[in-house]
Amino acid sequence: MNTQSGALHEPLDSRAVSEPLMSATQPLYWSIRRELWENRSIYVAPLSVAAFAVVAFSISAIFGIWVVPLRIAHTSPYDAVAAPYNLAAGLMMLVSILVSIFYCLDALHGERRDRSILFWKSLPVSDLTSVLAKVSIPLLILPVLLFVITVAMHWMMLLVSSAVLLAQGQSAGLLWMKLDLPHTWMLLLYHMVTAHAIWPLPIYCWLLLVSGWARRATFLWAALPIVAIAGVERIIFNTYHFARLVGLRLMGDAPIFAVTQGDVFPSGPMTHIDLGRFLGSPGLWIGLAVAAVFLAAAVQLRKYQGPI
Amino acid sequence: MTCIEARGLRKTYGQTVALDSIDLRVEEGRILGLIGPNGAGKTTALNAILGLTPYEGELKVVGRDPWNERDHLMRDVCFIADVAVLPRWMRVSQALDYVAGVHPRFDRAKAEGFLAKTSISRSSRVRELSKGMVTQLHLALIMAIDARLLVLDEPTLGLDILYRKQFYDSLLNDYFDRSRTIVVTTHQVEEVQHVLTDLMFIDRGRIVLSCSMEEFESRYVEVMVVPDQLGAARALKPIQERQVFGRSILLFDKADRQQLAAFGEVRTPSIADLFVAVMGNRQSEGA
Numbered sequence: 191m192n193t194q195s196g197a198l199h200e201p202l203d204s205r206a207v208s209e210p211l212m213s214a215t216q217p218l219y220w221s222i223r224r225e226l227w228e229n230r231s232i233y234v235a236p237l238s239v240a241a242f243a244v245v246a247f248s249i250s251a252i253f254g255i256w257v258v259p260l261r262i263a264h265t266s267p268y269d270a271v272a273a274p275y276n277l278a279a280g281l282m283m284l285v286s287i288l289v290s291i292f293y294c295l296d297a298l299h300g301e302r303r304d305r306s307i308l309f310w311k312s313l314p315v316s317d318l319t320s321v322l323a324k325v326s327i328p329l330l331i332l333p334v335l336l337f338v339i340t341v342a343m344h345w346m347m348l349l350v351s352s353a354v355l356l357a358q359g360q361s362a363g364l365l366w367m368k369l370d371l372p373h374t375w376m377l378l379l380y381h382m383v384t385a386h387a388i389w390p391l392p393i394y395c396w397l398l399l400v401s402g403w404a405r406r407a408t409f410l411w412a413a414l415p416i417v418a419i420a421g422v423e424r425i426i427f428n429t430y431h432f433a434r435l436v437g438l439r440l441m442g443d444a445p446i447f448a449v450t451q452g453d454v455f456p457s458g459p460m461t462h463i464d465l466g467r468f469l470g471s472p473g474l475w476i477g478l479a480v481a482a483v484f485l486a487a488a489v490q491l492r493k494y495q496g497p498i
Numbered sequence: 499m500t501c502i503e504a505r506g507l508r509k510t511y512g513q514t515v516a517l518d519s520i521d522l523r524v525e526e527g528r529i530l531g532l533i534g535p536n537g538a539g540k541t542t543a544l545n546a547i548l549g550l551t552p553y554e555g556e557l558k559v560v561g562r563d564p565w566n567e568r569d570h571l572m573r574d575v576c577f578i579a580d581v582a583v584l585p586r587w588m589r590v591s592q593a594l595d596y597v598a599g600v601h602p603r604f605d606r607a608k609a610e611g612f613l614a615k616t617s618i619s620r621s622s623r624v625r626e627l628s629k630g631m632v633t634q635l636h637l638a639l640i641m642a643i644d645a646r647l648l649v650l651d652e653p654t655l656g657l658d659i660l661y662r663k664q665f666y667d668s669l670l671n672d673y674f675d676r677s678r679t680i681v682v683t684t685h686q687v688e689e690v691q692h693v694l695t696d697l698m699f700i701d702r703g704r705i706v707l708s709c710s711m712e713e714f715e716s717r718y719v720e721v722m723v724v725p726d727q728l729g730a731a732r733a734l735k736p737i738q739e740r741q742v743f744g745r746s747i748l749l750f751d752k753a754d755r756q757q758l759a760a761f762g763e764v765r766t767p768s769i770a771d772l773f774v775a776v777m778g779n780r781q782s783e784g785a
Contacts, residue, residue: 216599216600217599217600219599220595220596220599220600221600223595223596223599224592224596227587227588227589227592228585228587228588301585304585304586305579305583306583306584306585306586307583308550308577308579308583309579309583309584309585311548311550311568311572312548312572312576312577312578312579313572313596313597313600313601314569314570314571314572314573314600314601314602315569315572315600316568316569317568317569319569493568494552496545496550496551497583
């Protein structure tokens, strides 16, 4: 009898012991993985665009469109040599913006639409963790992913153009020196994180908030207040400050990112990196505060909202 | 130990009262069937218990406040909602990975063991599985969690009879033990009758009947009355009378079995028959 009752109590005891085994970050980690499983466009879209860019570049390199700047790599200005690389990097940033917009608009809506929110909520993952996992996609995952893909894309472009040069009996060394890709990449990473992740964060958090609130037509609900405010401003003051503000946030453009010298994008990498100016800008902190408010509202909404 | 305790639990949606100050107490180790017509408040009650909806009144589930501690609560509580809610894009292997990743009490080997008995492939996506297989998968995930309370809201809806039988069999044989509690709502009353230890009828936000199955069996009696005894049987005030194949069947509450045996064949009613009787009376009373 005694041994039997002892065995009966065993599961209760082992339960108490096994309690603290799971670290606090683990639910967040798995929630982010879940987002990547569910939204394959997060990596499929940039990968396809990068593949397209490499193929397009290869064709043009082989058929001679970029051959002129390649051949005269030692005399032609930096811009002419780097233009396709910068163009491709710019394309990737555009992809990053588009993927972020569509991801955020669906992030808290999709799980309510397919009722899977009932499954997610049946597991010990808090609403805060779930929403943080979702916002980490545009804030953290996409910039890093886009950086890695862009670097790989640049490497392939470089290898293709080197092969073309070698086939023409020229040295590729000058091209490599002139392009100075490590500098470009450093700038790229900085730009991805500051201009395309942190700066537009209030926009992405707004989209998340709307996706957690709207029952349908999330894009419309997200755009409507912006259009309305811009319209009212236009009628009353005949100005476009709000529309411009939203546009600059979204495109990762603002006076604080302005080029101090007259050159285009990554030619003088160090001119762009002015962390002090970025961190010292009130716009950054106001934007982050607004983002935090939107995010807190999104967490509350997820707590209250069920399937639709 | 008390698993669920509610006092004055109330929930309104605008003018509609979904739960009208109900008191509820479910002890550990019970299997409670929550039976009621559509819109009676069953799902609202379960949602409150699971921390999916805010409420008025007091509610403690495994000692926690469900609304403010849902994430902690879900370490001890599992639920399967009324229809398959597993995300359709998810692969079976991903579901295993995810639950193993976020749930400290998930026993992956156990879940794999349950799945091995089915024809579900690890690489399948949920959308490729039949409805019965999705339920099997969900059940395999849930039963591998060492939880204290399992809540099932219409778990067998849309399943064929084989799966339904299998569902309750595996729940009883492979999952239930005296330290767990199960709360189930269903319209398929007849198939849970032998499973339940407690019974609760709920109608228009109120509990209209609450008893253990032992009480149910001793309290309610059904008699198939021989025609010439009908008058005498009716005098004992049955709570319901119905006709089956030209014979009258009378349902009694707290009547003397010995006395009733004189009128005809005596047996324990089905939950479904009692449900119809109780709800029918409420409706005619205009309650």
